[in-house]
Amino acid sequence: MMDNVMKGLEKYLIPIGSKLAQNKVLSAMRDGIAAVMPIVMVGSLALIIKNFPTPGANGGVWATWLAGDGAWLSDWLLKLYYGTFMIIGIVAAFGIAYHLAKELGADGLSAGVISFASFVITTPYMFGTSTPWSLTAKSVKVTDLAEQGMSFNFTGANGLFPAILIGLFTGYVFAWFVKRHITIKMPDTVPPAVANSFVALIPGLVILTFWDIVQTLLARTDFKSLSQILTIWLQKPLSAFGGSLFGVIVVATLTSLFWFVGVHGGNITGAIMSPVYLSMMGANAKAYAAHQTMPNIVTQPFMDLFVYLGGGGATLGLVIAITLFSHSKQLKTLKPLTMVPGIFNINEPTMFGIPVVLNVYLILPFIVVPIMNALIAFTAMQSGIVAMTNGAVMPWTTPPIISGFLATGGHISGSILQVVLIVLDTLVWLPFMKITDKRQIEVEKNEKIGAEA
Numbered sequence: 001m002m003d004n005v006m007k008g009l010e011k012y013l014i015p016i017g018s019k020l021a022q023n024k025v026l027s028a029m030r031d032g033i034a035a036v037m038p039i040v041m042v043g044s045l046a047l048i049i050k051n052f053p054t055p056g057a058n059g060g061v062w063a064t065w066l067a068g069d070g071a072w073l074s075d076w077l078l079k080l081y082y083g084t085f086m087i088i089g090i091v092a093a094f095g096i097a098y099h100l101a102k103e104l105g106a107d108g109l110s111a112g113v114i115s116f117a118s119f120v121i122t123t124p125y126m127f128g129t130s131t132p133w134s135l136t137a138k139s140v141k142v143t144d145l146a147e148q149g150m151s152f153n154f155t156g157a158n159g160l161f162p163a164i165l166i167g168l169f170t171g172y173v174f175a176w177f178v179k180r181h182i183t184i185k186m187p188d189t190v191p192p193a194v195a196n197s198f199v200a201l202i203p204g205l206v207i208l209t210f211w212d213i214v215q216t217l218l219a220r221t222d223f224k225s226l227s228q229i230l231t232i233w234l235q236k237p238l239s240a241f242g243g244s245l246f247g248v249i250v251v252a253t254l255t256s257l258f259w260f261v262g263v264h265g266g267n268i269t270g271a272i273m274s275p276v277y278l279s280m281m282g283a284n285a286k287a288y289a290a291h292q293t294m295p296n297i298v299t300q301p302f303m304d305l306f307v308y309l310g311g312g313g314a315t316l317g318l319v320i321a322i323t324l325f326s327h328s329k330q331l332k333t334l335k336p337l338t339m340v341p342g343i344f345n346i347n348e349p350t351m352f353g354i355p356v357v358l359n360v361y362l363i364l365p366f367i368v369v370p371i372m373n374a375l376i377a378f379t380a381m382q383s384g385i386v387a388m389t390n391g392a393v394m395p396w397t398t399p400p401i402i403s404g405f406l407a408t409g410g411h412i413s414g415s416i417l418q419v420v421l422i423v424l425d426t427l428v429w430l431p432f433m434k435i436t437d438k439r440q441i442e443v444e445k446n447e448k449i450g451a452e453a
Helices: 002-022 022-036 037-050 060-067 072-080 083-105 107-122 141-146 157-179 192-199 201-218 225-244 243-259 265-289 302-307 316-325 329-343 348-353 365-385 400-408 412-452
Strands: 125-127 148-150
Touching: 022 225, 022 265, 037 083, 037 148, 037 265, 060 072, 060 083, 060 141, 072 083, 083 107, 083 157, 083 265, 107 157, 107 192, 107 201, 125 225, 157 201, 157 265, 201 225, 225 243, 225 265, 225 302, 243 302, 243 365, 265 302, 302 400, 302 412, 316 329, 316 412, 329 348, 329 412, 348 400, 365 412, 400 412
Parallel strands: none
Antiparallel strands: 125 148
């Protein structure tokens, strides 16, 4: 029966996984969104410092000081927060178009700039100082320009879905024009930077005009803007799925299955679900900054730091079991090579060294352990026993216990939960590791007998 399962996985999952991993659209989405992570990490640090929990009412002693004598520091931290978290959509719009155009053999920089401009065109404006923002103005006077701008409500995590659509459309259409030479060709003596700007002129005119028409038409509907229509049609249904416990279990299972057949499951599921998780993370960050109840349990840090402890498949428990209880020469040799990276959530040495990939003896815990982590972490946060992630993003290489403390806004409950999960993960992995270890010992004995003969 196990052989039939293996054949079924190889027959259906390997071809699908390989095609998805090589898909240019998914690759562009993944790489474009990944471009926001450095700035979000800086913003996370500012968010943690500004909202660090201390004893006392109304946010504690620290919050009281920031509101008074420390107002200068509060403003400085808010600048970092708004300049990082609240431009996620803008950066993603540029990054996705940039990477897709490059994948298709066109100039990524020009495509990215056009996508950025398109994002601005389709983003609602604020008018005047008396209203937060307005979508009803039919025209804008030149004298009003000093009092208009874009709301952060549409340029941060809420702008991710428009950014994805605009970035993919722009990157593809730009490359289509370039490949068919529907551009202005400059002599070879013209510097490349100048020549590329002329190449981008015709496709840029078409793309920008298209998005301007789209926004003009949408402004006359109930949706009012691209941000609104995508929020209603896509973000809410996907967030309902991605933010649910069932959604987490489905994503964790698919990630493990792809990894098991040798395809990077995180890259595939992450390209699809990261916009949802990042959007919910942004909502939590906004609520946390305003000292309000955070609306989402499931966020990117929830998945990275509590579900996938040690990487895809939550293999940190396996690495610990190997380090403490293995006896075969192969696994003993792999102890330092898997343990040190595993602490920092890097599990490629584990996946391909032990190996976990295509190892039928390890597939069950490889699927079950992340699901178990999701069930426990979700229940603990939903019940209030453990603090929810506050929107701060830790580098995915941050070791457990430290990451749990920081991601929950300095609550020790996050670290305790990680310790409990690691212990349970190790206990679940242990019997399966012993089976693998025992088989390897038998192989080594047979090899030794064969060599002596």
